[in-house]
Amino acid sequence: MVSYDSNTFIDENNFTESNLDDYNMKYVEAVNKSNLLNLIQFFNASEEIYAMETARNYLTSKKIKVIIAIPVDFSELLIWGYPGLIDCISDSSDIKKIQENLNAVYDSIKIFVNQNNLTPQFDVSGYEEFSIPEGYSFKYNYNMVLVLSFMVIGVGMVSTILIIVQEKPIARLLLTPVKRAEILSAKYITYTSILIIQDLSLVISALVFGLYVVGSLFDLFLALFILGFSGLAIGIFISTFSKTKTQANQLFFATFLVLILLSGIFIPIDSMPIYLKIIANALPLSHGSPLITGIITKGKSVFGFDFFTLLGVSVFLVIISFIIFQRRKYEV
16 A cells, blocks of 8 residues: 555645544555455555555565555545545456455445445556557457466477387487487487477467567567476476386376466465465476466566576476486386
């Protein structure tokens, strides 16, 4: 909440000051009484000149879901019987949450007007900074944000789950001076190159069909690449771990199902039990989706907690795959 409200009235005739009822703080009390709102921070803009800028940064980084701004003449207008406006700036990057956020603010207004015998009036407008410009389809943008993460990690897994367990020449190559690490490294290099081409094609196709990206295209490509590489690493891990093609396919479907269910897209991670939260936060899709969403809808940088988590998970899976491949026995 950012308050510009003044509780001092200056008489224009004799320039004397008088104190007004502080409706600003009365509304803060109503917010605290609402079961649907959680006041993260209150700013007095008359004392903190960068209050709104700080609040916008909180909104961009998803620390908060709504900014409630109280204008300078809020208390004065209510005292003189005029409408006192409250500006509600909701995060519109997730269209499913907009009405939920507005309902929470309505609840606090209901408490406020009941406590102070006022009549509520509402004027809803979008937050232009996070809205889709004219000429772009917000439905397409919203759906692409959801689909991109599934597509990239799914393609990475599908293309690699059988590259070790299926190929008979692997066993024969082991009879040559070629080292196991060189064989697996060649697989990683080959399929990483293919992944780069796939991600470039995906970004170009999405842009051609009307994807609006607030952030950098390079950040979007890098986010898709690191998410795709984590899928590639999972696929190679399954391929080195499995003994048959049937086992590899079964592990793929089971793993992909778990990734989707614990991605946080369909079931919020915050609503999960603690043990599922721990598992979900260790899986790549729960970090890939917010990473891509932040870049496309808010212009966030790719380099953050989600990116380095995906990088750490990928490196861990690569190391485990090399260890398993070094110790596996193959029959010619």
